[in-house]
Amino acid sequence: MIGEEQYELIERYHQGELTEDERQNLEQRIGQDPEMQKLSRQIKALIDVSRVNRLDEAMNTLKSIEKQTKEKTKGPQPAKPRQLKWLIPLAAAIAAFALIYNFLLARPQLDPLYAEHIELLPSRSEKAVTDDILDEAYSLYSFQKYRKAARLFNQAVEAGKSKENLIYAASAYMELRQFNKANTILESLESESTIYTEVSRLQALAILQLQGREAAKTYLDRRYQNRQIHPDLQDLFDDLSK
Amino acid sequence: MLDRIRSGDDEIFRKIYGEYRQSFIGWIYQKYGSQEDDAIEIFQQAIVIMYDNVVTGKLTELTSSLKTYLFAIGRNLALEKIRKDGKKASLPDIIKQHIEDDGIVKDEMFEKAQKALEKLGEPCKGMIEQSFYNRLSSDELAILFGYKNADTAKSKKHKCLKKLRDILNNDDSTPNDD
Numbered sequence: 001m002i003g004e005e006q007y008e009l010i011e012r013y014h015q016g017e018l019t020e021d022e023r024q025n026l027e028q029r030i031g032q033d034p035e036m037q038k039l040s041r042q043i044k045a046l047i048d049v050s051r052v053n054r055l056d057e058a059m060n061t062l063k064s065i066e067k068q069t070k071e072k073t074k075g076p077q078p079a080k081p082r083q084l085k086w087l088i089p090l091a092a093a094i095a096a097f098a099l100i101y102n103f104l105l106a107r108p109q110l111d112p113l114y115a116e117h118i119e120l121l122p123s124r125s126e127k128a129v130t131d132d133i134l135d136e137a138y139s140l141y142s143f144q145k146y147r148k149a150a151r152l153f154n155q156a157v158e159a160g161k162s163k164e165n166l167i168y169a170a171s172a173y174m175e176l177r178q179f180n181k182a183n184t185i186l187e188s189l190e191s192e193s194t195i196y197t198e199v200s201r202l203q204a205l206a207i208l209q210l211q212g213r214e215a216a217k218t219y220l221d222r223r224y225q226n227r228q229i230h231p232d233l234q235d236l237f238d239d240l241s242k
Numbered sequence: 243m244l245d246r247i248r249s250g251d252d253e254i255f256r257k258i259y260g261e262y263r264q265s266f267i268g269w270i271y272q273k274y275g276s277q278e279d280d281a282i283e284i285f286q287q288a289i290v291i292m293y294d295n296v297v298t299g300k301l302t303e304l305t306s307s308l309k310t311y312l313f314a315i316g317r318n319l320a321l322e323k324i325r326k327d328g329k330k331a332s333l334p335d336i337i338k339q340h341i342e343d344d345g346i347v348k349d350e351m352f353e354k355a356q357k358a359l360e361k362l363g364e365p366c367k368g369m370i371e372q373s374f375y376n377r378l379s380s381d382e383l384a385i386l387f388g389y390k391n392a393d394t395a396k397s398k399k400h401k402c403l404k405k406l407r408d409i410l411n412n413d414d415s416t417p418n419d420d
Binding site for chain 2: 004007011015039041042044045046047048049050051052053054055057058059061062063065066069110112115116144175
C-alpha cells in the first residue's frame with residue numbers, strides 16, 4: 001500500500017531534493033517494487049505536465065497584459081463621424097504611401113550571418129575628446145542618433161581630424177542599414193593599419209548585405225591574402241565559407 | 243525579486259512587462275530590424291524562458307541586472323528567429339525546444355498525465371501544478387488556496403494526488419475505445 005510518505009519521497013526524488021543515501025535507497029526500492037516504479041513514472045510525468053501547463057499559462061498572462069497595454073495606449077474610441085466619404089481618398093493616399101514606403105524605403109532584410117556577427121563600435125563617451133565637433137559626434141553616436149553623428153564625423157575629418165574617426169561614421173551607417181554609404185567610407189579606410197580588423201569586419205558585413213556571402217568571403221580572402229586571418233574574424237570567415 | 247518570479251505571481255509579470263517592454267521592443271527593432279509584432283512575441287518568450295530558468299533553478303542569482311539577463315535571452319531568441327527563415331519560427335516551437343532540451347518527452351505517459359490533470363479539475367489541478375512546478379511549500383499553498391493552515395493544504399494536496407493516481411490507474415485498465 002502506497003502512502004503519503006512514498007508520494008512525498010518520490011516527488012522529492014524527481015525534484016532532486018534527496019540526499020545521496022536517500023536517493024540510492026529509493027532507487028533500489030523502485031527497482032524491486034513494480035508499484036513504486038509505476039508511481040515514480042506517473043509523478044515524473046505529472047511534474048513535466050505541470051511545467052508545460054504553467055508555461056502556457058504564463059504566456060497567456062503576458063498576452064493578456066499586452067492586450068491591456070495596447071488598449072490603454074489607444075484610449076477611448078472617438079464617436080463615429082456622420083460623414084466619412086472624404087476619408088476614402090485620404091485612406092487610399094495613405095495606403096499608397098505606405099506601399100511605396102515599404103517597397104522603396106523600408107529597412108532591408110538582414111542576412112542571418114549579419115545579425116550574428118555585427119559588432120557596432122562601442123560608444124567612446126568615457127574617452128576625453130577635446131574637439132567640439134568630435135565630442136558632439138561621439139555623444140550623438142552613443143545616444144544612437146546615427147544620422148547626425150555620421151554627418152558630424154564626416155565634417156570633423158574634412159576639417160582635418162584623423163581619418164580613423166570615419167570608422168564611426170561607417171558604423172553609424174551600418175546601423176541605419178545604409179550599406180552603400182558605409183561601404184564607400186570603409187573603402188577609403190582600407191589601408192588604415194590601426195583599425196584594420198574593425199574595417200575588415202564592417203566592410204565584410206556591408207558587402208555581405210550588398211552582394212551576398214560569396215562576395216564577402218572573397219573580400220576577406222583578398223584582405224588577408226598573405227597573412228593569417230585575424231582571430232576575431234575567424235568565426236565570420238568560417239560561417240561565410242560554409 | 244527572484245522569489246516572486248519563482249512563485250509565478252501575476253503581479254511580478256505585470257511589473258517586468260511594464261518596466262522593460264518599451265526599451266526591449268525598441269532595441270530588438272533597432273538591432274535586428276524585427277517588426278513590432280515579432281519584437282513583442284520575442285519579448286514575451288524571453289520573459290517565459292527567464293521565468294522557467296528561475297523556477298527550474300538554472301538562474302539562482304543575478305550577476306547582472308534583470309534587464310541585462312532578459313535582453314541576453316532576447317538576443318538569442320531574435321537570432322534564432324532570424325536563422326529559421328527570417329521570421330516564422332513560432333513561439334510554441336521555441337518554447338517546445340527549450341523544454342525538450344531538458345529531456346521532457348511527450349510520450350504516452352505524458353499524454354495520460356495531461357488528460358488526468360484536466361479531468362481532475364480545480365482546485366486540485368492548480369494545486370498540483372503550483373506544487374510540482376513552482377515548488378510552493380504547504381504554507382504558500384495554504385495562503386494561495388485559502389486553507390486554514392499548512393497541514394490542511396498538505397492533506398488536501400495528498401488527496402488530490404491520490405485521486406489523480408486513481409484516474410491514471412483507471413485509465414490503464416480501461417480498454418482503448420479507438
